[in-house]
Each structure stands twice: as C-alpha cells, then as structure tokens.
Amino acid sequence: MVRKKTISLKEIRQLVKQSLNEILRVTGRRLMKRINFEETTITFDVLLSKVKEVFDLLLSVLDTSKEFDLSIAEFQPVHRQLNQLGEFLTQHNLNLTTIGELNLAIKDGIFAVLPKKIDLDRDNTVRLFQIIFKILDQLTLATFDSFREHWEKTILAQQQELLEMSTPIIEIWEGVLAFPVIGTLDSHRTQIAMENLLTKMVQKKAKVAILDVTGVALVDTMVAQHLIKTVTAARLMGAECIITGLRPSIAMTMVNLGIDLNGIITRHTMSEGLKESFRILKNHSYTDMIEKQDD
Amino acid sequence: MTNVPIIRIENALIVSLHGHITDRQFQKLQEHLARTLGKTGAKAIIFDASNLPYIDAYIADVFNQVIRNARVYNTPVLLCGIQPAVALIMAEMHISPGNVKTFFTLDDALAFLKNRVVPN
Incomplete structure (x- = not known):
C-alpha cells in the first residue's frame, strides 16, 4: 500500500537507523572500488568507521528536527566533529576527491537501500531524499572547509619551517x-x-x-x-x-x-x-x- | 652650524659621519681635510660610519663622493662601521667601495693601519 501521509523527520531517522547496516554495506562496496587505499595511510575499516561517524551526525541532525545550519549554536558539536574529520583526512594524505567520494558512496547506499524499506509515493520519496541529501551535502561542504583549513595550516607551517631551515648560516x-x-x-x-x-x-x-x-x-x-x-x-x-x-x-x-x-x-x-x-x-x-x- | 670634527690619532685622521650632514658642511669638511692633511702629514683618512643607523639619498651621495674623491686627498682612504642595513641600501643604490678599503669597526681600521703603515 502506498502511503500518502507526509513522511516526518522522526520517521526518516527511524528508517535510516534501521537500515544503517545495509546502507554501510553498499557504501563500503563503492568506497572499496573508488578509493585507492594503497596511496593513503588509511585502511578500509578506519574509513568505514568514519562513514559511520557521518551517519551518527546525520542521525543527530535529524533528531533535532530543526533546519540544519552549522552556524546555529545547537549544531556546534556537529561542527566540531566535522572539523576533526577534516583534520583526520588531511593527516592521512587524502584529498578533496576522497571527501566527494565519501559523499557519493553514502548517497549510493541510501539510494539503494531506503526505497526498498518503505513504500512511498513520489512526493514523499522526493522529500525523503531531499532532506537526507541536503544534510549530507552540508556536512560535506563543512568537511571541505575544515579540510582546506587544515591543509593550509600544514602548508604554512611547512613554509615557515623551510624558510628557517633553508637559510642556515x-x-x-x-x-x-x-x-x-x-x-x-x-x-x-x-x-x-x-x-x-x-x-x-x-x-x-x-x-x-x-x-x-x-x-x-x-x-x-x-x-x-x-x-x-x-x-x-x-x-x-x-x-x-x-x-x-x-x-x-x-x-x-x-x-x-x-x-x-x-x-x-x-x-x-x-x-x-x-x-x-x-x-x-x-x-x-x-x-x-x-x-x-x-x- | 658646526663643522664635522676631524680627529687625529697617530698617523690617521678620523672623520665620524653622522646622519645630518649638510651640503655646505660636507664641502667645508673636504676643505678642512685637505688643510689638516697638509698640516699634520697624516698617512690615512678613516671615515667612520658607525653612527649612521639609516641612510638617505643625500648621505648615500656623500658616501659616493667620499669613495670617488679618495684619490683627490692623495692619501689612502679607509671606510669603517657601515651597518648591514645601510650597506644593503647603498648596494641597492649601486654604490660600491671601488678600491677604498673597508672595515667592520674603527678598531679594525686602526689595526690595519698599524700593521701596514707604521713599519714603513
């Protein structure tokens, strides 16, 4: 039976939580295919645990049932965590593409799993993906920002070091x-x-x-x-x-x-x-x- | 307006350059130097620039003339105490020491004269 009632944030949260393991499996498969782990110092398991973290963030955002905006004080913990994620990615020699890949892989998983779990009409399906993807994209953007910040910090520190090291008398x-x-x-x-x-x-x-x-x-x-x-x-x-x-x-x-x-x-x-x-x-x-x- | 003082130590005349020498003072200094040289029979002139923490275009020109006029005095001219920052600016203005001998400090210049001139 196709339901007509507008799907609520709570229901979305429930849905994501229930199918988390399945989503992670699809996401993991895609990551395995797209990311060359030999070029990085990160392992697949660690990366997947980071993906789990992202899902935790997604769930916590859905929990607040507020319009997602990182500048609001309520989302400060989320912001902090994203900062850490950005720093983590910088340290492990990953690049911006990886963040993009993470985003795409998570979306892939959601796309593949969620529609199977619940029977929704067209409007509700659009609404479901719109809500989830909007939050995901914002999380991704924030990660980009923090990644760039850490990257610049690293480069600046290296430059300074180089300046001092390269002119010894x-x-x-x-x-x-x-x-x-x-x-x-x-x-x-x-x-x-x-x-x-x-x-x-x-x-x-x-x-x-x-x-x-x-x-x-x-x-x-x-x-x-x-x-x-x-x-x-x-x-x-x-x-x-x-x-x-x-x-x-x-x-x-x-x-x-x-x-x-x-x-x-x-x-x-x-x-x-x-x-x-x-x-x-x-x-x-x-x-x-x-x-x-x-x- | 006071003249730039010329100090005689042993065989050398020492001129301490400071930051605000006027054109006229410099001209007088040159005349004064020529006269003092004749009177004392000094064997060298030392220009001491250690009191110059900075340099402007005019002082740079004074230096240039000191270096170029070295031969006019008919006496060896020594330059000492130029600060690094001043030296860099002078280099930027394409002032090179030519064949004027330069020293870090007045002591170095005097030591050099002792080793070099006195034995003769």
Missing part, C-alpha cells in the same frame, strides 16, 4: 661564514636572508662569507641582483663574499641576462671557495690595497 672557520642557499630565491626571502647574513658577519667579525648556490635551481634577474647586492654590501662593510656552486646552466643564464659579475669572486665548489677565503684572510691585514689605491 654556518661558521665553518674562524672568520669564514658559509651560507648555503637552497630552493628558490624570492625577493622577500632573499632580503631577510641577506640581512641576516650581513648582521651575522658583523657579529662574528667574519671577513669572508661563502654564498653557496648549489641548491638553487633557477636564477633570474632579480635573484642575481640580490646576490650581487649582497656581495657589494659585504664589501662596503669591510668583508668579502665568494659565490660558489654556480651551475653551468645558471652561469649561462646569467651571461644571457647580461649580468655583470665583474669584481665578484666566484669559485666552482665550496671547497675551492674555502681555499680562496683562506687566501683572503691571510692577505687581509697585510694586503697591498693601499698601494693599489695610489695607482
């Missing part, structure tokens, strides 16, 4: 600082790093700094300008800078860009740079600079 000899530059040089980063280097040179009374650019993949005009600026600044302060580790391709680029390396000491490797710095240190206090000046 090492005193490799008395009066010689080594400054290995790793990664891409952008203006902001270079500015800070170079100022740090110069300050450290004054602090340590280092007469020579070796700027090693072995770890720099690309040099453009700006980066080259920064390097040259640092060398000039160091010389103004009374120190020397040696640039080492310029790769052939970078050297070619610099020549092509018309960058003048005249008067800048360059060496092939760090060790040769160190050798050169010893020579500079030796000559530093007895140099014949003054005679040169009188030329």
Whole structure:
C-alpha cells in the first residue's frame, strides 16, 4: 500500500537507523572500488568507521528536527566533529576527491537501500531524499572547509619551517661564514636572508662569507641582483663574499641576462671557495690595497 | 652650524659621519681635510660610519663622493662601521667601495693601519 501521509523527520531517522547496516554495506562496496587505499595511510575499516561517524551526525541532525545550519549554536558539536574529520583526512594524505567520494558512496547506499524499506509515493520519496541529501551535502561542504583549513595550516607551517631551515648560516672557520642557499630565491626571502647574513658577519667579525648556490635551481634577474647586492654590501662593510656552486646552466643564464659579475669572486665548489677565503684572510691585514689605491 | 670634527690619532685622521650632514658642511669638511692633511702629514683618512643607523639619498651621495674623491686627498682612504642595513641600501643604490678599503669597526681600521703603515 502506498502511503500518502507526509513522511516526518522522526520517521526518516527511524528508517535510516534501521537500515544503517545495509546502507554501510553498499557504501563500503563503492568506497572499496573508488578509493585507492594503497596511496593513503588509511585502511578500509578506519574509513568505514568514519562513514559511520557521518551517519551518527546525520542521525543527530535529524533528531533535532530543526533546519540544519552549522552556524546555529545547537549544531556546534556537529561542527566540531566535522572539523576533526577534516583534520583526520588531511593527516592521512587524502584529498578533496576522497571527501566527494565519501559523499557519493553514502548517497549510493541510501539510494539503494531506503526505497526498498518503505513504500512511498513520489512526493514523499522526493522529500525523503531531499532532506537526507541536503544534510549530507552540508556536512560535506563543512568537511571541505575544515579540510582546506587544515591543509593550509600544514602548508604554512611547512613554509615557515623551510624558510628557517633553508637559510642556515654556518661558521665553518674562524672568520669564514658559509651560507648555503637552497630552493628558490624570492625577493622577500632573499632580503631577510641577506640581512641576516650581513648582521651575522658583523657579529662574528667574519671577513669572508661563502654564498653557496648549489641548491638553487633557477636564477633570474632579480635573484642575481640580490646576490650581487649582497656581495657589494659585504664589501662596503669591510668583508668579502665568494659565490660558489654556480651551475653551468645558471652561469649561462646569467651571461644571457647580461649580468655583470665583474669584481665578484666566484669559485666552482665550496671547497675551492674555502681555499680562496683562506687566501683572503691571510692577505687581509697585510694586503697591498693601499698601494693599489695610489695607482 | 658646526663643522664635522676631524680627529687625529697617530698617523690617521678620523672623520665620524653622522646622519645630518649638510651640503655646505660636507664641502667645508673636504676643505678642512685637505688643510689638516697638509698640516699634520697624516698617512690615512678613516671615515667612520658607525653612527649612521639609516641612510638617505643625500648621505648615500656623500658616501659616493667620499669613495670617488679618495684619490683627490692623495692619501689612502679607509671606510669603517657601515651597518648591514645601510650597506644593503647603498648596494641597492649601486654604490660600491671601488678600491677604498673597508672595515667592520674603527678598531679594525686602526689595526690595519698599524700593521701596514707604521713599519714603513
């Protein structure tokens, strides 16, 4: 017999609760097919338990019999839980597609199971799916948001770490600082790093700094300008800078860009740079600079 | 308007540059330096920039002239105490030390002179 009475939220809740295991089975099958578990650190069982959590949330939302809106205080616990879900997914190296897949798989399960459980007319069927899917989609959207938030946080933290790690200044000899530059040089980063280097040179009374650019993949005009600026600044302060580790391709680029390396000491490797710095240190206090000046 | 003081220590004349030298003061300084050099027979001039925490276009130009005029004095010119931030800005303005000797501190410059000039 087809019922005509409008289906209530309570009935929907009851229905979902009753057929939860069946739904989970269908959902699980789909997830198994769609998600490549070898690429993630998550197991199927764990993911399924997360799906169960989502269903718990769905049921609790249906329980309140209120229009679902995450900004309402009543749904704060739901929001918190979704946040945790987002964080969990981020930690397990899953991507946004996975969240989408989860949503689709849950819907698949509901679609496959619920109509079998209850005889509904067209209007009521539409209403049933509309209510459930609306909540599900909102849950998904919120998870997207929290996922993105955690993702950004992770990236930001990594960037900061990289910035600190990639510009170490090492005193490799008395009066010689080594400054290995790793990664891409952008203006902001270079500015800070170079100022740090110069300050450290004054602090340590280092007469020579070796700027090693072995770890720099690309040099453009700006980066080259920064390097040259640092060398000039160091010389103004009374120190020397040696640039080492310029790769052939970078050297070619610099020549092509018309960058003048005249008067800048360059060496092939760090060790040769160190050798050169010893020579500079030796000559530093007895140099014949003054005679040169009188030329 | 007071003149920029020139201090003589042993064989060197020391000029401490500060942030607000006027054009006129600088001109006077150069005349004064030439005269003092003649009077004292100093063997070097040291420009000390450790009192310059920042730099503007004018002071940058003063530096530029100091460096370029090094030969005019007919005496070795030494530059010391340039702060990192100042050095970076100067580098940005394409001021390079040329063949003027530079030092971290006044002590370094004086030590250098002792090792270099006195034995002669």
